Amino acid sequence: MDRQAVNHTLQELAAVLELRGESAARVRVVQRVARSEILATGRSTALDELREQVPPGLVEMLRIPSLGVTKVRQIHEALGIESLAELEAAAADGRLAALPRFGAKTAETVLRGIAFLRQATGVRLFHHAREEIEAVRLALGELEGVLRVEIAGAVRRRCEVIGRLDLIAAHADAAARDALIHRLGQAPGVTEIGGQAGAITLRFASGTVVDVLLTTRERFGFDWIRATGSAAHVTALEARARAAGISLEASFPDEASVYRAIGLPWVPPELREAGDELDAAAAGRLPDLVARADLRGFLHCHSHYSDGTVTIAEWAAACRAAGYEWVGITDHSQSSAYAGGLRAEDVARQHAEIAALNARTVGTRVLKGVEADILADGTLDYGPDVLDRFDFVIGSIHSRFGMSEDEMTRRVLTAMDDPRLTILGHPTGRLLLQREPYAIDLERVLRTAADRGIAIEVNADPHRLDLDWRMVRRARELGVMVSIGADAHSTAGVANVAIGLGIARKGWLEPADVLNTRDAEGFLAFARQRRAVTA
Ligand SMILES: [Zn+2]
Ligand SMILES: [Zn+2]
Numbered sequence: 001m002d003r004q005a006v007n008h009t010l011q012e013l014a015a016v017l018e019l020r021g022e023s024a025a026r027v028r029v030v031q032r033v034a035r036s037e038i039l040a041t042g043r044s045t046a047l048d049e050l051r052e053q054v055p056p057g058l059v060e061m062l063r064i065p066s067l068g069v070t071k072v073r074q075i076h077e078a079l080g081i082e083s084l085a086e087l088e089a090a091a092a093d094g095r096l097a098a099l100p101r102f103g104a105k106t107a108e109t110v111l112r113g114i115a116f117l118r119q120a121t122g123v124r125l126f127h128h129a130r131e132e133i134e135a136v137r138l139a140l141g142e143l144e145g146v147l148r149v150e151i152a153g154a155v156r157r158r159c160e161v162i163g164r165l166d167l168i169a170a171h172a173d174a175a176a177r178d179a180l181i182h183r184l185g186q187a188p189g190v191t192e193i194g195g196q197a198g199a200i201t202l203r204f205a206s207g208t209v210v211d212v213l214l215t216t217r218e219r220f221g222f223d224w225i226r227a228t229g230s231a232a233h234v235t236a237l238e239a240r241a242r243a244a245g246i247s248l249e250a251s252f253p254d255e256a257s258v259y260r261a262i263g264l265p266w267v268p269p270e271l272r273e274a275g276d277e278l279d280a281a282a283a284g285r286l287p288d289l290v291a292r293a294d295l296r297g298f299l300h301c302h303s304h305y306s307d308g309t310v311t312i313a314e315w316a317a318a319c320r321a322a323g324y325e326w327v328g329i330t331d332h333s334q335s336s337a338y339a340g341g342l343r344a345e346d347v348a349r350q351h352a353e354i355a356a357l358n359a360r361t362v363g364t365r366v367l368k369g370v371e372a373d374i375l376a377d378g379t380l381d382y383g384p385d386v387l388d389r390f391d392f393v394i395g396s397i398h399s400r401f402g403m404s405e406d407e408m409t410r411r412v413l414t415a416m417d418d419p420r421l422t423i424l425g426h427p428t429g430r431l432l433l434q435r436e437p438y439a440i441d442l443e444r445v446l447r448t449a450a451d452r453g454i455a456i457e458v459n460a461d462p463h464r465l466d467l468d469w470r471m472v473r474r475a476r477e478l479g480v481m482v483s484i485g486a487d488a489h490s491t492a493g494v495a496n497v498a499i500g501l502g503i504a505r506k507g508w509l510e511p512a513d514v515l516n517t518r519d520a521e522g523f524l525a526f527a528r529q530r531r532a533v534t535a
Contacts, residue, residue, distance in 0.1 A: 006038050009047060015062050016050045018069040019076075020338075041402055048401040048435065053307070053338040055489075056431055056463040057083035064113035066106065074099060085131045088114050088206075115207025122163060125432055127462040127499060129155050129162035136202075136210050137167055143187060145171055145180040147217060152227035156269045158502035160465045161432055165210045168227045170217050177214055184212070221252030228269050236275035237262070240282075270505040287508045292501060294511040296519055298324040300371065300394060300425070300457070300485030301493065305350050306331035307339040309490045312353055312366060318491040320364040326520035329354070330369040330394050333381035339398075342370070344386050351389065365520045367391045371425055376400045378414025380421060387420040392527040394457065394485065396425030397438070405439035412440060416448050422527045423483045423515070424449065426459040426466040434463070442467075446475050453530050455483040455515050458507070460500020461493075472507020481526070482507075483515040 010031050017027045034044045051059065061072045061084065075081050078099055079090055088111065090096045097107040124132075133155050140149045146169050150156075153166025171180045177197070184202060185193040192203035195211070202210045215223040226234055240262050241248050252258045256266040264281045268289055271277040280286050298319045302308030310318070312329055319327040331350070332341040342350065354366045368391045373381040380387060380395055387393055395415045403411065415421055427445065428437030449456050456475055459466045464487065467475065475482060484504055486496045504514060511517045515526060 006035070009038055009044055010035060012059075013044060013047045013050065015069055016047065016054050016059060019054050019058055019062075019073060020050070021073070043402050045400055045402055049338065049399050051431065051435060052336075052398050055082040056434060057081075057086070059434070060084050060117075061087060063117055064110060065116065066109040066113050071102075074101075083128070084114055084117070085128050111206065115205075123161050123433065125462050126155070126158065126160055126162055126465070126502070129165060132208055133165045133167065133210065136165070136204070136208065139187065139189075140167065140169055140184070140212070143180070143183050145176050145183060147171060148220065150224060152213070152224060153211070153229060156228050157230065157272055158270050158506050160469070160503065165208065166213070166227050167210055168213045168215060168220070168224050170215055170220050173216065180214065217253055218251040221254045221256075221258045222248050225255055225258055228272060230273050230275075232275040233267075233272035233277065236278050240264075240278060268505065270502060271508065273506075287510050289505045290501065290509050290511045290514050290517065292498065294514070295484070295497065295501070295516045296325045297516045297523055298322070298327045298486060298494070298497065299369075299423075299483055299516055300330050300459070301327065301488040302331055302339075302371075303329055303350075305342050305346065306336070307489060312350070313357055314491065316357060316361060316364045316366050318494055322494050324364060326365040326367055326523065328367040328369040328392060328523075330371040332398075333370055333372040335373045335375065335381045336398055341373075341381075344382060347386060347389060367520065367524070369394060369422075371396050373398050374411060374415040376403075376411065378411040378417075380415055380418050384418075384420065387418075390420075391524060392422040393420050394423045394425040395421045397429055401429055401435075401438045403438070405441060408438055409441040409444055412445055413448060416445070416452060416454055419531045421454055422530055423455040423457050423485070425457045425485060426461075426464050426487070427456055428466050428468070430466050430468075431463050432465060437466070437468075442471055443474070446471070446478050446480050449475070449480045450478045453481070453526070455481040455526070457483050457485045458500050458503050459485050459487050460496040460503070461487040462496065462499050465500070465503050467503075467507075469503045469506035472503060472509065476508055476513055481515050482509055482513055 013034055014027050014031060017030060030046055034046050038044050058072055058076055061067055079095055081087050081090055091107045091110045096102055096110060097104045133151055137149055137151055140146055149167055149169040152168045153164055154162045171177045189204045189206060190202050191205050194201040198214050200212050202212060213223055213227040244262055246261050259266050265286060267277055267281050301315055303310055303312050303315060315327055315329060332339040334341045334343050351368055354368055358366055370390045371394045374395045374397050375381060428440060430437035456467055458472060484497060484500045486493050488494060488496055515523060
């Protein structure tokens with residue numbers, strides 16, 4: 001690591017510590033320790049661990065040129081903002097300007113900073129991209145001459161990070177198209193319009209760049225497929241059309257009519273990637289994808305017993321309101337000191353609270369879970385006696401990310417030897433656009449999970465989306481049970497599930513592949529069976 005990279009890492013470490021409210025003296029001590037570690041190993045375990053404890057959106061905000069630690073903390077504390085998208089909304093609607101020592105000018109600088117960040121990086125997380133494109137879609141839908149406008153591209157395919165933003169818009173005829181292009185150029189916030197006749201690029205003052213494919217109602221079906229991609233999917237589809245002697249220039253008002261003409265069922269956008277999904281479609285082997293209505297249980301959430309902001313009663317109410325039959329509370333375990341992990345002596349108190357709640361409420365049953373740290377030697381935090389008191393256990397790695405692949409794989413396999421482990425949490429530890437996954441032999445981990453009846457998590461935090469969908473597909477091939485974990489720290493995190501569901505669908509999962517589709521008894525039976533078989 002060169003000197004500049006070392007300094008950069010140390011600066012980020014200091015910023016994260018300050019975001020947590022640590023004193024300047026403490027920051028210097030940690031930096032000193034970290035410096036020698038970084039020089040020796042090329043990375044900082046302390047930073048990796050700290051990143052777990054601070055909402056990732058706050059670290060993103062620090063990259064906005066005009067915002068320092070003090071301002072980011074102030075924004076977080078006063079407005080409860082944890083993401084760039086929320087910050088952008090607050091800068092636009094006046095809440096940011098109203099904060100002490102901010103004002104309209106600062107709010108404007110922040111908006112420009114967010115735009116700068118978007119252009120500088122070019123890729124953003126799925127949930128940011130979806131908010132961005134949905135705002136543009138709604139705006140274009142208001143324009144005269146737009147008959148229909150839909151999201152296409154990687155957002156529609158539910159990719160985890162998004163480069164381009166794509167829309168498709170239908171107009172009446174060629175004359176209407178020219179009028180529409182003129183109107184688009186004049187639309188609010190548009191600073192530049194480029195591209196050629198049918199495929200235009202809009203640049204907005206906010207920094208957003210959107211590609212819009214213009215089409216007619218008659219051609220909407222195939223053009224929506226083209227604009228959605230992937231390139232491999234479209235190429236494979238065109239090859240099949242050619243082989244069948246079908247002209248894709250014909251009139252196809254909707255996507256299903258295109259696939260039907262080629263003798264295929266409609267292929268859900270999440271599956272349109274490598275092109276082999278068309279072979280599965282042709283053979284009648286497309287999965288019957290899991291949907292929101294199939295999910296009965298809400299898993300992986302943190303209450304105020306650790307680093308969540310929500311009481312257990314509030315979790316039960318939020319999950320009932322969202323239509324779940326059961327909720328598995330999983331606070332951090334005692335070794336996660338930074339996350340205020342649940343001390344062994346507080347477990348009984350938490351369980352009594354859950355029992356009392358279950359006795360007096362109907363609608364949503366609360367299950368006693370825990371997110372136990374997988375310690376460096378692969379043992380689960382707390383040990384068997386305490387773990388046996390929980391209904392189920394998610395085991396996760398929150399420390400020592402820098403191990404070799406051999407060491408890390410051995411560590412996780414050791415944890416999987418423990419019959420109390422029900423679910424392996426965020427199995428690669430990645431933070432999208434922030435931290436690479438740790439080195440681990442996932443194939444071995446997945447095979448072991450299939451053998452032992454351990455579920456693998458698709459962590460639905462939009463900064464994680466871990467397990468990666470490509471490996472979700474592999475997990476399904478191996479017969480691994482998958483659990484969709486919200487990893488929610490506030491009730492806003494209930495919305496994570498829809499994002500995780502996109503990844504589950506992208507990994508070809510059917511309802512039977514997903515643990516959350518079981519009723520509470522079915523879920524508990526899964527955990528019990530695991531303990532019984534291997535104990
Ligand atoms: Zn975790
Ligand atoms: Zn968690």
